[in-house]
Amino acid sequence: MVARRFGHLPGVSRLSYLLHTLAREQFCTGFGYVWPAKCQMSHAGNVWGPLLDLVMPRQCAVCALPGFVLCGDCRMAVQAQPVVAVSATVCAVSDPLGLGRAVVRGYKVGGHRSLAPLIADSLARAVRQSLESRRWPPRVAIVAVPQRRRAQATRGFDSTAVIARKAARLLTQDGIACVVVQGVGYVRQPDDQRGLGVTERHLNVVGSMKLSGKAGRRVCGEEFGMVVAVDDVVTTGATLAELTRSLVAGGASCVGAAAAFSTPRRGHLSGKSPG
Ligand SMILES: [Zn+2]
Numbered sequence: 364m365v366a367r368r369f370g371h372l373p374g375v376s377r378l379s380y381l382l383h384t385l386a387r388e389q390f391c392t393g394f395g396y397v398w399p400a401k402c403q404m405s406h407a408g409n410v411w412g413p414l415l416d417l418v419m420p421r422q423c424a425v426c427a428l429p430g431f432v433l434c435g436d437c438r439m440a441v442q443a444q445p446v447v448a449v450s451a452t453v454c455a456v457s458d459p460l461g462l463g464r465a466v467v468r469g470y471k472v473g474g475h476r477s478l479a480p481l482i483a484d485s486l487a488r489a490v491r492q493s494l495e496s497r498r499w500p501p502r503v504a505i506v507a508v509p510q511r512r513r514a515q516a517t518r519g520f521d522s523t524a525v526i527a528r529k530a531a532r533l534l535t536q537d538g539i540a541c542v543v544v545q546g547v548g549y550v551r552q553p554d555d556q557r558g559l560g561v562t563e564r565h566l567n568v569v570g571s572m573k574l575s576g577k578a579g580r581r582v583c584g585e586e587f588g589m590v591v592a593v594d595d596v597v598t599t600g601a602t603l604a605e606l607t608r609s610l611v612a613g614g615a616s617c618v619g620a621a622a623a624f625s626t627p628r629r630g631h632l633s634g635k636s637p638g
Pocket of ligand 1: 423424425426427428433434435436437438
């Protein structure tokens with residue numbers, strides 16, 4: 364389990380990490396944690412931080428700086444990225460360098476659930492932008508891309524639904540009545556989108572989702588003035604397009620779409636896109 368969660372990290376041995384830490388001699392005055400200027404944890408938490416790092420070394424999900432799940436500089440860089448209209452119907456935080464995508468990978472693949480609030484903040488900004496043309500924000504239903512069965516089994520939780528719920532809470536705090544309704548499921552399980560080209564991604568997901576059940580009827584009812592389909596990362600837009608299609612086909616109206624990050628397709632950046 365530990366190997367699966369941390370096996371993707373570059374090799375930072377426990378001993379070299381300890382020596383690296385000692386060599387820096389930048390101990391926090393409180394409890395001896397390194398890089399106090401970038402310290403993002405409470406000092407009480409930092410008592411255990413260095414000890415835990417000896418067992419399970421942490422690295423910034425973006426720049427690989429040791430000792431952090433996400434360093435302060437990378438966090439600020441992700442938060443500074445603006446929301447853009449990716450297409451006529453999709454809004455997302457522009458992520459040309461793949462910083463947000465790296466954060467999502469750290470969350471979904473690395474299992475760092477502490478990154479969820481940052482992703483949710485980006486998603487909330489994107490949803491807010493998609494509602495901007497409306498003078499009086501209606502009651503909004505957020506429908507997240509359903510988790511594939513295999514991903515659910517690997518991660519043990521619905522990563523996108525967690526982000527959607529946190530984003531809905533942020534929007535509600537801002538005065539936009541917003542709830543997550545999971546009325547869409549798969550009628551067939553698509554393959555992993557990673558490694559597929561534009562056409563293959565569309566063919567992989569088209570016709571795979573369906574709005575149904577009690578939650579589905581709720582989405583189609585008069586309770587909500589708008590329905591927003593959401594995902595963590597949009598690359599080609601194939602997954603969000605299929606989610607939107609299933610909502611419209613199921614009878615939902617006023618459907619928009621938003622993603623936490625809009626990242627260039629594979630080939631424009633190194634590595635693979637998660638969604
Ligand atoms: Zn960093």
